[in-house]
Amino acid sequence: MKEPRQTHASLKVLRAFLESPTVKLSGAEIHKQSGVFTGTLYPLLLRFEAAGWLTSEWEDIDPKEAGRPRKRFYRLTSAGLARANAALASVSPRSPEVLSWT
């Protein structure tokens, strides 16, 4: 499988995951944490999932009982964790500032 290309947005998404690697995050939570536009976020998540960096699963609730649709939770895989760490480490020391600036 081809590695996803690293962009500014993808690094922001990966950083959101690395802040709490074991926690499952929904698309809305990732959007809130990373600040990445929804138009960019979901294709990125699918690319990461296709590359095996992320896994996703539906929230274990009954939508009728809960009165809201299920959330889809994304979580880093062990391979994804290593790749995400490597991707963030490979960026220059200035990049974290740039990431937090936007």
Added chain:
Amino acid sequence: MDMIWWITAALGAVALNLIASELFAWGPRLSECLMRCAVRRLTSEMQERMKEEWVGHLQTIPPGLWRVVAAAGFYLAAQEINVALRVRHGANQEEAPGDDSLTITLVRELTIEDLERLADSRTKPPKCPDPWPSTCQGASDGQHEVGGALYPSNRFGGVRTFQGHCGICGKWVDTGEIFDC
């Protein structure tokens, strides 16, 4: 002049306020409409999943402009998702090559010289090592007897030569005589 300016500004402000309030009122419906359009743009295999996911996402955003912006993002994302899926399917095909992937691999391996040769072969007629029957099967000495009307041709590297029917075997042959008229 000042009066006209003030009236225009006041009317503009009122109009903008009306538009903004209408947009705010229509926001939830507009965002839902955009989200539905986005889902329709997706491939059938992704529609169910993304619809539920995106409805859930929109509900976490308070009604207003940001919800519309998020929904517009879904609309843009749909195209990207289709591309991402196509790439994924393409990658799977590479792992198990079929006819299409074989073609893609072959094209990738071609060099510029190969491509130029390929383009030449498309535009020029294929070179035949011996396009003319050099010996006459009917004649005892194997020589054609070309008579009657001869036609100049530009075969043999652009040099025009005489051609015609052999009177013995009846085949169209080239005499090799240069036509330099």
